Structure formats: structure tokens, C-alpha cells
Amino acid sequence: MWFRFQVFFQVKSTRLNDLRKLMQENHINAYIVCNVNENLGKLTSHDRRLEALSGFSGLIGTAVVTLDSAALWTDGRTFQTAIDDVTCGWSVFRKGGKETTSLVDWIYEHVENPISVGASPYLFSAVWWNNFQKIFEVKNTTFVPMYTDLIDLVWTEDRPPLPTSPIHILPPQISGETWQSKIERTLHIMKEKNADILVLTNLGEIAWLFNLRARDFAYDPYFISFCIISARTGIISLYMVEAEKKLTENLETVDIKLFEFLNSSKSGECLKRNCYQDINIYRDDSMETCDKKDENLIEKGYCIEVKEYSPQNLKDVIGNLSRDEHVRKVWVSWDCSQAFITEIPKEKLLIEYTPPLMFKAVKNSAEIEAMKTSTLRDSVFLITYFAGLDERINKGEVLKINDIEAESKKLRKNELFNKGPSGISLIGTGSATSALRPKVTDDIIGKNDVFLFDIGAHYLDGTTDIARSFVFGTPTEKQKDIYTRLLMTQINLAKKKFSIGSTGRDLDTADVRKPLRDVGVDFPHEIGHMIAVYGSIIEGPASISNISEDWSSNVPMDRHIFDCKTCKKSQDLMSPPDGRDYVLEEGMIFSNEPSFYSEGEFGMRLENTMFITKADGGKHCYAFEQLVLIPYEFNLIKTELLSTEQISWLKDYYKTVDKLVTPHLEAKNDSVALKWFKDRINADFLSNI
Structure with a gap:
């Protein structure tokens, strides 16, 4: 060693x-x-x-x-x-x-x-x-x-190669929109901005745009790629690792090859390179058009030329396109690298949120339904698993954290459409839970210690991000107090109604975190981040927060980077747009995750996911609808702290949970899970109020 x-x-x-x-x-x-x-x-x-x-x-x-x-x-x-x-x-x-x-x-x-x-x-x-x-x-x-x-x-020896996992297509009943339609919407926004070229480097945007997924990364179901859309020529270029191999591989979810799906040849050429009918919104009389008699060609619409992934080659392509005298603006995102931006003349450079990022943020009805279905499925699985865990521990079984992590992942794989974990395992017991990201250890779950379970999952029809905290034995007064205040905080955000035009900063108001701040505690991250549909567990552009810390870092990412004590005057430094100020829209999906961390003592987290919908009877008002359908731990709730409004929200939530979850538990014929579930949604304190 x-x-x-x-x-x-x-x-x-x-x-x-x-x-x-x-x-x-x-x-x-x-x-x-x-x-x-x-x-x-x-x-x-x-x-x-x-x-x-x-x-x-x-x-x-x-x-x-x-x-x-x-x-x-x-x-x-x-x-x-x-x-x-x-x-x-x-x-x-x-x-x-x-x-x-x-x-x-x-x-x-x-x-x-x-x-x-x-x-x-x-x-x-x-x-x-x-x-x-x-x-x-x-x-x-x-x-x-x-x-x-x-x-x-x-770094030349023992360097791993770029990953090249198999590509699979997101079915239309889940995506709700063809990639051709997404391209068309993108082109129209480009026209509004006088942008003739769009450079996409964000992997989530590219995967969403083409309705494609892979597993080049441990958790994000994306593939390494770049994309360039030229509105003037109608050419759409997708750059992938081992492009030609992927084009002819069998796809997982449909019985066609990737080159057929993208309307390309087996070697990646666009089959309609010189055909611009219904392709080019800048079309003029000098351009070639499709033969209108060729209905098959017209029906196919756009096509993609697929090329080998190479940052160096992409840099040259961007430079050549940007120097075209007919090109007015070249649009890049805030997370585009300096190497690419250097190739674009300053007068042509447009740095803004890209159309795919903005479109992707607002889920369509098919995506919302898919997320409802996948999150219900995952909620039922977790209810069943938590119930069994509770029974095993109270029977005296010795269970270790690393064993629970492995066991839960293995069992989850058996669920319909499961695609593995959506993020790192945040699971621990006792004092280990006081870390925001507890490490998986061989610690034994103490019956009277806090047990934190925060492991989301990917499904072909959605992504989940769920956390629950437990004390399987007898909780302390402090454990109950903190848990209740986390629940109150979560309800305070979940029951909010807000006007069109509101931002995430507007929602993370003092009243939301008040239950925790009343006892001098808070949590160092946003209360809500966006979630993709079978995509990244944390995505942009918006967040629900009124503090600078977030899940990616507990201080701003540029903290202690650019400070210059010996500079004679302060510098006017750039910064990207703040996600807290992004205007919220109907169809956005967020987490709701108040947390508590007390170093060396214990930590707790409650996390649900929810989407923005129109409030009842309010044309100009939004509300949240819950996706996660898992009851809370009644032995950890101090009912005297809850307001009448909070209890009313909890009752309504449990009615929905009961209606949607009970049939699935009955179908499983799992008496342990059904009793565990009913004990919580029918807790005495709810029926007595």
C-alpha cells in the first residue's frame, strides 16, 4: 500500500x-x-x-x-x-x-x-x-x-480516453417535441436577435435540443459534444466523439440508427445540404430550394451534419464563420470558452442565454406528465424501501451506511425505466449528517441517531431529487424541533402564490426561512434549484434563493480569485447573469430543500420537487404543484409549532399523496409498506385539528 x-x-x-x-x-x-x-x-x-x-x-x-x-x-x-x-x-x-x-x-x-x-x-x-x-x-x-x-x-501516460457511451433517443411521448421543431423555434429567436450563427457548448442544451441522451458522465445523462447552427446557410453541425461509429450503432429506445434519426448519411453528411425548403428563415431567391414534388424530402425537414468532436477544429470553424461579411451576430452562451470567443469579432459577438437554455427551462405538458409519472414511481419505491428499513432497524438488524447505499441502488434498478442515480449519494447517520455532502462510510445506523437519505434517480421519463431524514427510535427534543422547522420552511415555500414576473429572489423571502432563523440557524445554499427531465439534477438558468451560496459552492465561485490588494484602483470586472434574478415561468421544475447542519452534532434535509403552475382562479398568479409524494415522519413533528395554514397545506398534500400512492402500494401487496404509509398520512395530530 x-x-x-x-x-x-x-x-x-x-x-x-x-x-x-x-x-x-x-x-x-x-x-x-x-x-x-x-x-x-x-x-x-x-x-x-x-x-x-x-x-x-x-x-x-x-x-x-x-x-x-x-x-x-x-x-x-x-x-x-x-x-x-x-x-x-x-x-x-x-x-x-x-x-x-x-x-x-x-x-x-x-x-x-x-x-x-x-x-x-x-x-x-x-x-x-x-x-x-x-x-x-x-x-x-x-x-x-x-x-x-x-x-x-x-499528462500523456495512463490518461483515460474521452468517454463514448452509447446514444439513445428520448421518446416523443416524453420529450413532447421533435428536434426539428426545437430547431425551428431556435432559428426564430436567432432572427429576432439578428444572430446568423449560434454556438452551443453546454451539454444539457445540446442533449435537450436533439432529444438524445447518453452516459458519458457519472450522473448527467449527456454526451460530449458541440453544436453550431447557421441560420444563413441552414447547416446544423453536431460534433461528437467517435461520431461515425455512433451514427451507425443501434439505438436503445427505437429501431432506427442515429444517422436516420438526424437525417444524415452513415458518414455524417447532411442529406439535404443544398436544399433549403422550410429550412432557412433567411431564404432568398439566390438559394436552391427543394423539389416540391419530393414530399418525402420536404417531410423530413432539417438534417444534421455530424462531425468528429475537436475543440481545436471547432475554434477554426467559428473563426471562418465569424469572418463571413454577411454574418451579423454570432451568439454564444455565458459558459462558452474564451478560445471560441476569441475567434469572433467584438462587433459581432452576442453573449446571452441561448434559446435552447431558455426553452429547456420551461417544460411542456408531455415533460410535466413524464416527471409526474417517474416521480410517483420513485416515491412508491422509496416509501416501500423506507418502511422496510424502519422495520429492520426496530427489529435489531445491524445496518451500515455503505450497505444501505448499495442495496437501495440495486433495488432501484429494478424499477421501470430506471437509468441509475441522478447524483452523488448524500447518505449518513449521526454526526456524519452534519456535512452538506456526507461521505459514504461503514458507520452503523444508530436507532436514535438521525439517518439522512438523499439519493435521486434517473428514469427514461424523468429525474428525481428526493431527501428525507429519520430517527427510527426515540428522537431528542432538538431533533424534533429542527425537523419541524425544516418542514415549516418547506411548506412556506410550497404554498406560496406569486405574480407573473417574479424571480427566485422574490420567493426566498424572510418569511420562508423564518422558522429556522427564529432559533438562530440557516442553511448555506439556495432553497430551490432547477431540475431537468432525464437530465442534470441541477440546471439553470433560474434558482430560488436570496443568498450568494449555492449547491456548487458555499461561497461565490470567484471568491478570493480576482482580489488585488496592490492594484491602484478597483477593476470593473465582468460577471454572468445571476440566476436568482431570472424571471420564473409556468412549467419550470424546482427542488424545495431546506436543510440544517450542526458540525459534530447532526444534520437534516427535507427535499421535494415541484413545478410552477397557474394558481386557482388567478390569471396573473402562479403557484407550485408537488411532484414528490412521500409522507413526513410524525414522530419528529412538534405540532404546536405548526400554523393553521401549514397544517391545512399538509392535510391537502396528504389527500393527494393518499389518492395517488395507495393504489400502487395495494398492488404491491406489501402490508409493511402500506401500514408505514397509512400511519403517517393518518397521524393523530392531523385528525384532531
Whole structure:
């Protein structure tokens, strides 16, 4: 074991030394490393450059390497991971910590008169690149774009390849809209913005646009890709890893090949390259049109040219398209990399939320029905599992956290359309639950300890994000008090009615979190994040929050990055739009997850999902409809704390839960689950009020 770790650290040290040699050859004093991929999204094992260099296995991290030192910045949630992981010679800083040195200040403290700082523009958003560049210009330091990432040059052995999982189609009864219709809607928004080119780099947007899914990532059901839509030419280009192979593979959900679904050839050519009938909304008399007699061709509508995934090639394509004198605007998202944006003339650059992102946020009726069905299915499964767990523990069975995690995942796989977990397992017992992201351990579930279960699931027809907290024995007064206040907080948001035009910031008002704040506690993340339909468990663009912390980081992501104590004046730095200020719309799906964390003591979380619908009798008013259908723990509820309105909401919720869940439990003929369920929805305190 010791020898293995010794080799591990030696490899990291060798790579670090090799990187410094390349820095010297390129006359670079410091090199900045971001923990992202070329899509600026989730990481695969192929993308873990920071881990290959330092050993850091976490997700949130930004690092700097100089010729004789190295430092890493991470947030409080992965700070201890960084301390445990990194090799010798690295300093670790906690973003948000007191007296933490910023990344910029650290560079100037450790490099005397730095002439140049390097980084890969493929791994930086335009926002971050612009901010660094502004600061470095003030300090007379050159910010050097390294289009061949230096870490890629030193990480050559044992590097995993890009993943290439099989593609499958989201059936039309779930997507509710063909990809051709989505393309058409996108083109119309592009016309309104005078945008002739749209560049898509966000994997969730691309998967949604084409009604395709895969499993290139541990949890997000997406595939590594890029997309370019040219409204002037009608050409839609999709870039995929091992494109030609995927085009001819059998698809999981339908009896056609991918090339047939995309109206392409087996080698990826668009079958209607020179045919623009019903394709080009900018069509003029000089363009070729379809033969109107060819009804089959016209019915097919748009087609896609499929090419091999290559960030370098995409950069060149964007440059060539952008330099076309007829192109007015090139539209990119806020999470598009600097390498691509560099190719676009400033007067043509449009950085805004893209049409697919905005369309995807508002679920259609088919998507809502699919989410209702999948969440009901998952609720029934969890009720059955929780009931069995309760019985086993109260009979004295010794159960470990890691065994429960493995067992629940295995059983869940048997559910109809199950596609695996939708996120990391947040499961623990006792003091381990006090961490926002508890690690899966072999701890034994204590009968009188808090047990937290927060493991969502993917189904072909939806994604779930559900959390419940339990005490299977006799709870303490504090456990009951906190649980009740979490329930009150959750109900306060769930029962809100709000006007059209409201934002997430408008909903996370003082009255929502008041039950917790009344006893001096709060939780360091948004109360609600958006959820995709068989997609990412956390998606944009909106969030329900009035604080700066969120699930991705317990401090703003740029905290302690750009601060510059030695700059003579403050810099006008860029920032992307704030999701808290995005206007909410009917059909958006959110989590509702108040939480409690007391370090070394215990933590609790209650999480439901819900969607925005029109309020009863209100043309200009919205409300929430619940998706999760799981009762609460009556032994943890202090009824005297609940208001009449909260109890009324709970009664109405249980009526819906009873109506929808009971038939499924009866069909399972599971007397244990049915009794467990009925005990909770028919709790005495509800019938006595």
C-alpha cells in the first residue's frame, strides 16, 4: 500500500517538474489551472488535469503553478479533501476563509515582477479570462493564451480516453417535441436577435435540443459534444466523439440508427445540404430550394451534419464563420470558452442565454406528465424501501451506511425505466449528517441517531431529487424541533402564490426561512434549484434563493480569485447573469430543500420537487404543484409549532399523496409498506385539528 502511494506522489511530482520545464521554455512565470473541461462543465476522468498534477480529487478547484511553488483554491466543502489529497509542495487555500490570500495576490507575492502568466483559453470562460486580463494589464503582466494546454503535454501516460457511451433517443411521448421543431423555434429567436450563427457548448442544451441522451458522465445523462447552427446557410453541425461509429450503432429506445434519426448519411453528411425548403428563415431567391414534388424530402425537414468532436477544429470553424461579411451576430452562451470567443469579432459577438437554455427551462405538458409519472414511481419505491428499513432497524438488524447505499441502488434498478442515480449519494447517520455532502462510510445506523437519505434517480421519463431524514427510535427534543422547522420552511415555500414576473429572489423571502432563523440557524445554499427531465439534477438558468451560496459552492465561485490588494484602483470586472434574478415561468421544475447542519452534532434535509403552475382562479398568479409524494415522519413533528395554514397545506398534500400512492402500494401487496404509509398520512395530530 505504501509503495503504491509513493509511486502515486512521484508521478505527480514528475508531471509538476515537467510542467515547469515547459513554462520556462515558453517564458511563463505562472500557469493557472481550472478544474473544468472544454465544455466548461462536468468532468470525466479524461478531464481531471488538476488531479493529474496535484492529486486533488474534488470538483471545485483553481490552481496556480510557478517555477518553484504551487497553490490550490477550493471552497469549504472540499477543503479537507484538498488537504488530504494534494502532494507535497502545494499550498491549499479555502475560498471564503478569513485572511485567505487571493489567487492574484498570491501570484504577485510569489513571483517577483512576473512578465507573463499562462493558461489554456479552452478551459476558461470569457468572463474569467476578461477579469484576469484586466488585472494583469494594470500590473504590466501579459496573459498568455496557451492553445495547447501545457498539462496535456505532460499528462500523456495512463490518461483515460474521452468517454463514448452509447446514444439513445428520448421518446416523443416524453420529450413532447421533435428536434426539428426545437430547431425551428431556435432559428426564430436567432432572427429576432439578428444572430446568423449560434454556438452551443453546454451539454444539457445540446442533449435537450436533439432529444438524445447518453452516459458519458457519472450522473448527467449527456454526451460530449458541440453544436453550431447557421441560420444563413441552414447547416446544423453536431460534433461528437467517435461520431461515425455512433451514427451507425443501434439505438436503445427505437429501431432506427442515429444517422436516420438526424437525417444524415452513415458518414455524417447532411442529406439535404443544398436544399433549403422550410429550412432557412433567411431564404432568398439566390438559394436552391427543394423539389416540391419530393414530399418525402420536404417531410423530413432539417438534417444534421455530424462531425468528429475537436475543440481545436471547432475554434477554426467559428473563426471562418465569424469572418463571413454577411454574418451579423454570432451568439454564444455565458459558459462558452474564451478560445471560441476569441475567434469572433467584438462587433459581432452576442453573449446571452441561448434559446435552447431558455426553452429547456420551461417544460411542456408531455415533460410535466413524464416527471409526474417517474416521480410517483420513485416515491412508491422509496416509501416501500423506507418502511422496510424502519422495520429492520426496530427489529435489531445491524445496518451500515455503505450497505444501505448499495442495496437501495440495486433495488432501484429494478424499477421501470430506471437509468441509475441522478447524483452523488448524500447518505449518513449521526454526526456524519452534519456535512452538506456526507461521505459514504461503514458507520452503523444508530436507532436514535438521525439517518439522512438523499439519493435521486434517473428514469427514461424523468429525474428525481428526493431527501428525507429519520430517527427510527426515540428522537431528542432538538431533533424534533429542527425537523419541524425544516418542514415549516418547506411548506412556506410550497404554498406560496406569486405574480407573473417574479424571480427566485422574490420567493426566498424572510418569511420562508423564518422558522429556522427564529432559533438562530440557516442553511448555506439556495432553497430551490432547477431540475431537468432525464437530465442534470441541477440546471439553470433560474434558482430560488436570496443568498450568494449555492449547491456548487458555499461561497461565490470567484471568491478570493480576482482580489488585488496592490492594484491602484478597483477593476470593473465582468460577471454572468445571476440566476436568482431570472424571471420564473409556468412549467419550470424546482427542488424545495431546506436543510440544517450542526458540525459534530447532526444534520437534516427535507427535499421535494415541484413545478410552477397557474394558481386557482388567478390569471396573473402562479403557484407550485408537488411532484414528490412521500409522507413526513410524525414522530419528529412538534405540532404546536405548526400554523393553521401549514397544517391545512399538509392535510391537502396528504389527500393527494393518499389518492395517488395507495393504489400502487395495494398492488404491491406489501402490508409493511402500506401500514408505514397509512400511519403517517393518518397521524393523530392531523385528525384532531
